[in-house]
Amino acid sequence: MSLSVKQAKASGRESVTVDECIPHAPSISAVSPQVSRGWAQVEGSPLPLGATWIEEEQAVNFAVYAEHADSVTLLLYSPRDLVKPILTFQFDPIRNKSGRIWHCRIPLHQMQDSRYYAYSVSGQAVTGLNGFDQEKVLLDPYAKGVFFPAGFDRKLAMKPGRNDEKAPLGILPRQHVAFDWSGEVPPRPESDAIIYELHVKGFTKNSNSGVPSSRAGTYSGLIEKISYLKELGITVVELMPIFQRDPQEGDYWGYMPLNFFAPHGQWAASADDDEQHLEFRNMVKTFHQAGIAVVLDVVYNHTCEGDDRGPTYSFKGLDAAGYYMLSSDPACPYANHSGTGNTLNFSQAHVRRMVMDSLRYWKNEMHIDGFRFDLASVFSRNADGSLNWRDAPIFSEIAADPELDRLALIAEPWDVGGYQLGRGFPGTTWLQWNARYRDDVRRFVRGDAGMVPDLMRRIYGSDDLFPDSLTDAYHAYQTVNYVDCHDGFALYDLVSYGQKNNWKNGHDNQDGMDANYSWNCGHEGDESAPAEVLALRRKQAKNFFCLLMLSNGIPMFRAGDEFLNTQFGNNNPYNQDNEISWLDWSRLEANQDVFRFFKTMIAFRKSHPSLCRSRFWRDDISWYGIGPAIDLSAESRSLAFCLHGSSQDDDDIYVMINAYWQALQFKIQEGAPEDWVRIVDTDLPTPADFSDRGLPLDSSIYQVAPRSIVVLVRAKQEGVPLRAR
DSSP states (O other), X not given: OOOOOEEOTTTOOEEBOSGGGXXXXXXXXXXXXXXXXOHHHHHOOSOSOEEEEEGGGTEEEEEEEOTTEEEEEEEEEBTTBSSSOSEEEEXXXXXXXXXXXXXXXXEHHHXXXXXXXXXXXXXXXXXXXXXXXXXXXXXXXXXSSEEOOTTOOHHHHTSSSOOTTSXXXXXXXXXXXXXXXXXXXXXXXXXXXXXXXXXXXXXXXXXXXXXXXXXXXXXXXXXXXXXXXXXXXXXXXXXXXXXXXXXXSOOSSOOSBSOSSSBOGGGOSOOSHHHHHHHHHHHHHHHHHTTOEEEEEEOOSOXXXXXXXXXXXXXXXXXXXXXXXXXXXXXXXXXXXXXXXXXXXXXXXXHHHHHHHHHHHHHHTTOOOEEEETTGGGGGBOTTSOBXXXXXXXXXXXXXXXXXXXXXXXXXXXXXXXEOOGGGSSOTTSEEEEHHHHHHHHHHHHTOTTOHHHHHHHHHTOTTTSOOSTTXXXXXXXXXXXXXXXXXXXXXXXXXXXXXXXXXXXXXXXXXXXXXXXXXXXXXXXXXXXXXXXXXXXXXXXXXXXXXXXXXXXXXXXXXXXXXXXXXXXXXXXXXXXXXXXXXXXXXXXXXXXXXXXXXXXXXXXXXXXXXXXXXXXXXXXXEOSSSSOOOSTXXXXXXXXXXXXXXXXXXXXXXXXXSSSOEEEEOOSXXXXXXXXXXXXXXXXXXXXXXXXXXXXOSEEEEOTTEEEEEEEXXXXXXXXXXX
């Protein structure tokens, strides 16, 4: 059927009306019964949102939320011409609008060879928001794939007017090809959970990663490192954000999303649009076959469109006032609780629905095992920016969704201006990144005064933040313990730099955290560092990891810590897509002793279920000092404890911790010397620092070297009550 054409006055684009996209009905006669066509076939359906392939109709349904729009136009493009759409469909609000959703259904034969789609929207702009601009080509927020033309131009999107052939486009869905998930068994790590935070590109991009250049820095490149992760003992990989972002923004980390449904195409080994999704699915399936769960670090609190000076790609042009939280300051019209220029408005039901649909998509279509929510306190923000401490709707919606019930939900329980760590966070059953653990353990290990009581709390599972009272009934595993993550110093830099070194980021070293609680062990950086300083740094790194593996809760560490990877003192390399951020795999060979210690400590933790429990240790732990009494004074830098394992059918574990700069003599307070074997002494060189079989003791006095940790084990005794030991 040929299409009649009309000229769209405002945009200069050709358009067709609704009737012109509906095949003419056959003539009706007594012997030719009328064929009934449903309303959705004629008008389109408002749900699901996005572009959806309808197999039985050989058509695509389009639905987009634009509450305050006066008109919406669908643009379909052929790969041969990204300036002039092959079809321009003007939505009729009488026939193609339900509530606040604009929708239509286009048969495949009408679309010809179109491959990409976008929208043009007009409306009454709100002063200062730079929203509605009918000349702008707009990306569908629900696009499952994003195409960037060769002439893509971020700067043009920051100005009013046309950006044809220079704007990101959605990729049209076609006939669905089912991915073969056979043989996949999603893992369910619990007491053995070890979370490993990594960056998809940075993990294998370096030429010394051992991954072929054609796959280095890609989803498929990660597959080649799975055997390494298995050897290390990882059970959960937490991927830094993989949502599609603006490739011209310089956002290496990925915390400036353009879209919440499409994987970042620039990290696929294949340039083919369809192959990118297959590659991502194959990565997840292979991880699952290896018994490793995949958690995504997701950014739903803001987008890459920034403030009123930022680009208009999608949400701004569809309905800036409907998607974003607004401020009362005319000079800064967008509220900025994310610190990146804008904040999505979770008091709006359609914003929450978009997040819910995104979570379901990654769970159902990509088989993701969980999510870590960046700046999750934004979820608690009311429309006026105040924090809702109890009844923020999205938490109830997630909890009530049967498709999300078994996923790991991990919060970063703060945003710019809001801090809800522990029971202050409305997601009562969520896991939470525990920044108090990070800070308190850092301060104790570097030797700060008065940190023993805080260290006890963190080792025990932070019950001051996650109380296991009758009212609250939190679990110990809800604290995700970590010493470092992507945001801040790498572990090696934590013991090598007293000051951040962020000059290459371009902000005069003003960006990044100042409160690092780091200590350079007596020499700043690596250049000309004395041998004794380098040795102390290795020991301090082992001390940090030893405490992490001995603490109740779920441990997490960042990729490369296990071989002392460095970022050269840069604690905020968010825009450093280079050797500063890429893992240097040559350090694995150079630091095999540290790698061995990490590997064996992980195995030790997994072999002792007493360490990581659903509940807190309660009566199973006895606290000591160098003698029978704990020294809680401000000058104390030592602690010992015995964790009894009989309730978990486990061995007893005795730990002596000395953060003082001189050796201390600890007297073992339980049992006879011959009952115990030494497993760990971080002061000793490899392989003595971790003994698989254990070294028997001949005295109840153990001299713990300066800044060292010693771990003893007493084998469980069948049939012997705890108090009789």
